[in-house]
Amino acid sequence: MTAKNDINSLPACPVETTLTLIGSKWKVLILRDLIDGKKRFGELKKSIGSVSQKVLTAQLREMESDGLVKRTVYAEVPPRVEYELSELGNTLRPVLDSMLLWGKEYKEKIESAANNR
Numbered sequence: 001m002t003a004k005n006d007i008n009s010l011p012a013c014p015v016e017t018t019l020t021l022i023g024s025k026w027k028v029l030i031l032r033d034l035i036d037g038k039k040r041f042g043e044l045k046k047s048i049g050s051v052s053q054k055v056l057t058a059q060l061r062e063m064e065s066d067g068l069v070k071r072t073v074y075a076e077v078p079p080r081v082e083y084e085l086s087e088l089g090n091t092l093r094p095v096l097d098s099m100l101l102w103g104k105e106y107k108e109k110i111e112s113a114a115n116n117r
Contacts, residue, residue: 021066026051026059038084
């Protein structure tokens with residue numbers, strides 16, 4: 001665990017703790033992609049799009065360090081690396097499902113308001 005996950009260094013507010021762990025745009029998109037199962041780095045990069053390789057690598061390392069993502073390296077030539085949600089990472093599924101539902105409802109309301117003008 002990183003120093004960020006030392007119980008004494010975590011924010012007192014549970015919402016702030018959650019944001020500390022998944023609050024970056026890229027981390028949420030990584031979680032979104034890994035909800036469906038294992039992905040290789042290239043698959044994540046392609047799905048997320050505009051993220052740089054350096055930033056994606058850093059975000060995956062942080063998430064692995066925080067216990068949200070599991071990284072598996074296969075001893076092949078060339079080496080194959082897969083990422084998946086850890087058991088702890090999978091507990092974020094309801095959070096992401098709620099974000100999905102809220103985003104859909106928001107878009108529908110905005111579209112409805114635009115059509116009624």
